[in-house]
Amino acid sequence: MPKLTIDNIAINVPEGTTILNAARSVGIDIPSMCYLDGCSNHPTCMVCMVKDTQTGKMMPSCATKVVDGMNLASEDAEVFEARKEAVELLLSDHVGDCEAPCRVACPAFMDIPKMNRFIAQGKFDEALEIVKEEIALPHILGHICSAPCEKVCRRKDVDEAVSICILKRISAVEKSDIYLPEKKDASGKKLAVIGSGPAGLSAAYHLVLEGHSCAVFEKENSLGGSLNLSVKNGELPQDILTHEIELLKQFGVVFHTNQKIEKEDLKKINSDFDAVILAIGNVSDEGEFLGLKAAKTGVWVDADTFATETKGIFATGSIIRLQKMAVKAIAMGKECAWSVNEFLQKGEGKPTKREFNSRFGTLRKAEVEEYLKESVEGDRIEAKSDRGFTKEEAIAEAKRCLHCDCRKLDNCKLRTCAETHQADRRRFLFGERNNVVKYFNHESIVYEPEKCIKCGLCIEIAGKHKEQTGLTNMGRGFTVKVAVPFNQEIDKALTVAAKDCAEACPTGAISLRSNY
Structure with a gap:
């Protein structure tokens, strides 16, 4: 059995073990985006780099097999910087928001898109629960909030901003009974x-x-x-x-x-x-x-x-x-x-810190139609009563939301790596960005190619499921994209593998069509 050292920890592993799995066997966590158990290891993301301490050479741990006598570093400053640079390169080609602009602009950081989606389905109880996660006095703010969120609402690029403030008000009004969130166990303080x-x-x-x-x-x-x-x-x-x-x-x-x-x-x-x-x-x-x-x-x-x-x-x-x-x-x-x-x-206070947030800027004309695929046509609805919307008006207004937040907000590996390495998303931004495109012609998934990091996992998973069409890489070099061959639609390409592809995708490029 080969014997190696990682971060001064001696490890014995079977022949053929990758450095990544050798490290994980002793609790050393090496980040990776393109690795998945059971799939081929094609090191495309390069965030799993480790360093040979004897030669100074960097190598991808997910695809490199251990060699007897290796002495590796997975945590020093040089390795950290290499990983950070890899993440920043991926971000330079990433066109998508983590958080919707409205939530970023809200001083209380309320999950506005999720509230809107619940209201759009008439689920006012669930909407209020989302609001109360961040805001103690939603009914009051529904009357007097100056609504900075509406000033940055992307719906303004179509017609008028979603009436977020009054929607927040109705979430407090239409709750079927008094809602008091569950408290943590008594602390005695x-x-x-x-x-x-x-x-x-x-x-x-x-x-x-x-x-x-x-x-x-x-x-x-x-x-x-x-x-x-x-x-x-x-x-x-x-x-x-x-x-x-x-x-x-x-x-x-x-x-x-x-x-x-x-x-x-x-x-x-x-x-x-x-x-x-x-x-x-x-x-x-x-x-x-x-x-x-x-x-x-x-x-x-x-x-x-x-x-x-x-x-x-x-x-x-x-x-x-x-x-x-x-x-x-x-x-x-x-x-x-x-x-x-x-x-x-x-024994001491702690500052509030928001997680890394990818942002791509103002919607272009060509992108408006892409975002309207998740919304409805129609001008902003104005409340006819001083008390705000009726249920029917609220549902109609909430449906105007464009769903600007990412579907993989909480489990995107790119976002996690960017946060860990305090990545600068603008470091390698050069030239024009690509246009946002959203494919909804599949009953269970959404495909957004400009969020793809070309890891190839979806291609391999589709192949394992013996999809007749499947997915493939198209183009060369920087223009390569994961696409459906023979000009087919994605619903024909992924007939049985769609869910597995969505769960394996390290970003929001392929995601489940969840309502929330």
């Missing part, structure tokens, strides 16, 4: 939130969601903070604010009104609770900073973690800097809560 405005309410919701007990202290005799200004201005009905706060009470948030917190009070609260979040809104003078370090725009906090200089005290919302958009305040409250949750577990 006690949190205090000072202030009941949008940031404070959002922070409290997400803290309770994580299994902590949370008390909110409000200096006024009514709850809602700056949201009450929206009520006075006629933008937000009072009953909506009252109902959302009542839901938070039922969820487990405890409220204390007429509780003005002074400097000494804050010290006591900080000693009585495991952590404190200040969300008292915009402060007008230094005396309202409760003895905390001040910055130009409010209380000083670590920009990443929302932590003040005082251990255990965090701050969020307009007390840091004035927030004119309620959705931004709500997003900040959530991110602060996540940081506090990390503090409770590990």
Whole structure:
């Protein structure tokens, strides 16, 4: 049996074993996109590179067989850079978005496309569950959100943006019963939130969601903070604010009104609770900073973690800097809560970080029809009532969504590798990109060739299933594409192998026609 060393770990494996499988046998994880057990190893992605420490030579671990005496490195800086470059080269030819532009533009990072798809099918209960994953007060935002998501909606390249804000509102209205998401097991931790405005309410919701007990202290005799200004201005009905706060009470948030917190009070609260979040809104003078370090725009906090200089005290919302958009305040409250949750577990806060996101830019005229394949014709529907859409109007409006997000959002190997290696998707972008094309002429899969990395797995899988037509590589060099030979359609090429091809595809090039 050959004996080799990988990252100073001695390994004995059977003759004919690849370096990749030798590494995996001892728990060394080498990334790969074009490798699949049971298929031929054709190293096309080159993200599985390892280095011979004696010669400095790089080699693809998925296709290279072990040789007795090998001494390899799979984790050093040179290997990492080689893999990063391989990923960036793949991204240079990749035309597709991971997240839809609307979700990226939403400060609360709500999964808007998924919400739309549920509403389009009349599944309002499921739509609200998606919204509440990120947003504590959907019914309120459905009235007062400034909708930055609609400003970047790709439907504008066709006619008008999808009415996302009002769709979010109806998800909260049409739920068949009161929806309270499932909380994590009780942690035994006690949190205090000072202030009941949008940031404070959002922070409290997400803290309770994580299994902590949370008390909110409000200096006024009514709850809602700056949201009450929206009520006075006629933008937000009072009953909506009252109902959302009542839901938070039922969820487990405890409220204390007429509780003005002074400097000494804050010290006591900080000693009585495991952590404190200040969300008292915009402060007008230094005396309202409760003895905390001040910055130009409010209380000083670590920009990443929302932590003040005082251990255990965090701050969020307009007390840091004035927030004119309620959705931004709500997003900040959530991110602060996540940081506090990390503090409770590990002793220090943690910044919110979004995963790598591929973006290809504005739709071209030639691409509009491709996106309309997943949508319907028709102008934006305007709500005829101050309360928003009827169910029928909401369903019709949600169907206008173009499904801009990737179907393999959570299991795309290219995205995972790009995130791991902090890839720069623009590093090797030269010249004009190819046009997005979408093939829907198959009952169970969608084919998007501009997301393909030419790994050849689908070709081999189709062959193993003895497809009469199957798939093949067409063209040469940089122009090569996986296509159906003899000018046939993909539904004729993949009659039994479609699902296996979709599951094996490392990107969203071949994906299942899921509704969600």
